[in-house]
Amino acid sequence: MRSDRFPRGRRWGAGAAAVLLCLGTASVRQAPAPEPVSRDTATFGLRATPVNGLYPGAVRRSRVTVTNPYPYPISVRSIGARVDSTSRRGCRPSARNLRVGRFHGRLPLTIPARGRADAGAFEVQMPGSVDDACQRATFRLAVSGSARTVNR
Amino acid sequence: MKRRTAVSLMVTIVGGAIAAGSGLTAWATWAVSATPVQGLAQTGQLPGVENLAVRANGKKLTFSWNEARFASGAAVGGYRVVATAGAFLGTACEATGGSLTCVYTPSGRPEGTFVVRALAGSKWIGPASAAVTYAPGNENLVLDAAVGAAEPTSTATTGGSKPKAKSTPKATETAPTTAPTGTSPTAATGTTPGQPTVSPGTAGSTPTETAGTAGTTAPAE
Numbered sequence: 001m002r003s004d005r006f007p008r009g010r011r012w013g014a015g016a017a018a019v020l021l022c023l024g025t026a027s028v029r030q031a032p033a034p035e036p037v038s039r040d041t042a043t044f045g046l047r048a049t050p051v052n053g054l055y056p057g058a059v060r061r062s063r064v065t066v067t068n069p070y071p072y073p074i075s076v077r078s079i080g081a082r083v084d085s086t087s088r089r090g091c092r093p094s095a096r097n098l099r100v101g102r103f104h105g106r107l108p109l110t111i112p113a114r115g116r117a118d119a120g121a122f123e124v125q126m127p128g129s130v131d132d133a134c135q136r137a138t139f140r141l142a143v144s145g146s147a148r149t150v151n152r
Numbered sequence: 153m154k155r156r157t158a159v160s161l162m163v164t165i166v167g168g169a170i171a172a173g174s175g176l177t178a179w180a181t182w183a184v185s186a187t188p189v190q191g192l193a194q195t196g197q198l199p200g201v202e203n204l205a206v207r208a209n210g211k212k213l214t215f216s217w218n219e220a221r222f223a224s225g226a227a228v229g230g231y232r233v234v235a236t237a238g239a240f241l242g243t244a245c246e247a248t249g250g251s252l253t254c255v256y257t258p259s260g261r262p263e264g265t266f267v268v269r270a271l272a273g274s275k276w277i278g279p280a281s282a283a284v285t286y287a288p289g290n291e292n293l294v295l296d297a298a299v300g301a302a303e304p305t306s307t308a309t310t311g312g313s314k315p316k317a318k319s320t321p322k323a324t325e326t327a328p329t330t331a332p333t334g335t336s337p338t339a340a341t342g343t344t345p346g347q348p349t350v351s352p353g354t355a356g357s358t359p360t361e362t363a364g365t366a367g368t369t370a371p372a373e
Contacts, residue, residue: 052196135198137194139192144188
């Protein structure tokens with residue numbers, strides 16, 4: 001009885017399909033881990049141009065350059081900055097003294113392998129409420145970004 | 153039987169195609185973050201203001217000065233004239249919108265030592281200028297008690313009627329007859345007695361030579 005429900009041809013076909021599926025699954029390759037880079041090679045790098053001559057009401061732009069040290073392209077997804085610290089006591093790194101606006105650039109941006117590109121800029125604005133202690137001060141900005149590898 | 157065989161073959165073919173294609177579609181990507189970097193934003197500083205001058209018109213004092221700009225060339229937001237010695241201490245008048253003059257109408261006698269400071273935003277204030285002193289009784293007499301820069305700023309009363317800081321006397325010579333001593337030296341709270349402040353050597357006017365200095369060093373607001 002049982003053999004009638006599963007004729008030989010069907011069994012052979014199902015078996016062959018199962019074998020092929022198993023082989024296919026085994027052939028799925030994970031994307032390799034990032035290829036090793038030397039210790040001297042920087043990781044995905046960002047550089048922001050300094051901003052000078054700020055005064056109450058001034059608006060400046062800091063341009064951002066992205067460097068890709070990897071031997072494959074990456075896609076930069078986001079870039080941002082925030083006020084981190086100042087060089088003068090009494091001048092707090094707050095939005096009342098300095099504001100960083102949103103990033104102006106075309107993202108995502110693909111950077112070729114071991115390449116470099118101008119990613120755009122973010123605005124730096126000094127409000128009128130900035131403290132007097134912030135004259136002749138240096139604000140330090142923390143610039144960060146994220147990217148993903150590009151499918152190969 | 154043939155039908156079943158055909159179905160089995162179809163399943164085998166489809167399964168094989170899937171297995172063959174899976175190797176091309178199973179790639180994964182990974183995220184990378186940037187090494188945090190530091191950006192720098194540097195602020196400027198308000199400049200000093202030059203050539204403060206004062207003229208009297210009745211009981212009003214009109215101040216004028218040169219325009220000041222940031223090192224970047226941007227204009228400052230305004231100016232503030234401060235009385236640093238005399239019967240009144242504090243803000244005498246302010247100018248905004250690019251104006252380079254302002255008028256002070258004191259409640260009492262128009263006199264005192266004044267400096268001007270540049271302004272920006274709501275809190276930035278620049279260094280005090282060289283001081284200028286006005287002595288009552290010398291209407292239209294512009295006295296420039298600038299420290300280290302004793303050139304009178306106005307030529308309107310040239311001709312000897314513009315004594316310089318630390319220099320004497322022409323003002324002194326005329327002042328005593330017209331300069332009431334209503335304000336005693338101590339009441340002045342600064343160092344400016346009722347005598348003309350640019351007249352060293354005049355009795356009771358000991359600090360006058362330093363009025364400019366005091367003015368420039370003690371603009372406490």
